[in-house]
Amino acid sequence: MFSLQKALGKEDKFFDFLEASAQEGRSSVEALKKLIQSPETKSLDEVVLSRRRDKAINAQISDALCTTFVTALEREDIEALSNSLYKIPKTVEKIGERILLAPHFLKGVDLSRQVEMLEKATATVLTMLKELRKGAKVDNIKQHNDMLQLVEGGADKLVLDLMRGLYSSQIEGVRLVFLKDLFELLEKVTDRCRDAGNVMTQIVLKNS
DSSP states (O other): OOOTTTTTTTOOHHHHHHHHHHHHHHHHHHHHHHHHHOGGGOOOHHHHHHHHHHHHHHHHHHHHHHHOSOOSSOHHHHHHHHHHHHHHHHHHHHHHHHHHHOGGGGTTOOOHHHHHHHHHHHHHHHHHHHHHHHOOOHHHHHHHHHHHHHHHHHHHHHHHHHHHHHHTSOOOHHHHHHHHHHHHHHHHHHHHHHHHHHHHHHHHHHHO
């Protein structure tokens, strides 16, 4: 176990920012879930709001790094983790934009398995950050990161299965391209979560 803040307990603001960013990742997935369930609403407001809030958090982290001389985490680690976390709601917003281009193409398409994976991945990222703040054991962080790798691997397999189904179907060309793009973007969100998990794992290993 390591304690990042045993001598720097007052420098909690970066953990506040990073946890808030991870929470926006979760919130963006919940907003996307609502959009997928009711694409006819044609509203991307909740997804966009989550991404904008996260962008503001990312900017606050950059500003704080310029004015803070001593940080509990190394500066490059804070930047790497912040950037990884921001890419989660940013990618989710792209998915929402694609859906609103042609919501009728989603008719009859079940995305519940993908959404479930996104929920699990973003929840795991937030849990890892909370443990990082408290002073995580290497084994615990590795266990959570293994879960992220498992989810990401499952998402890879699922998208391949879906692609195989698309190419062997009679779906018209435009809709096929739409669904292919959508499936790949959904899988990319789990990639972003995996990247954030890898950064946190490296931070713990360096400080153990």
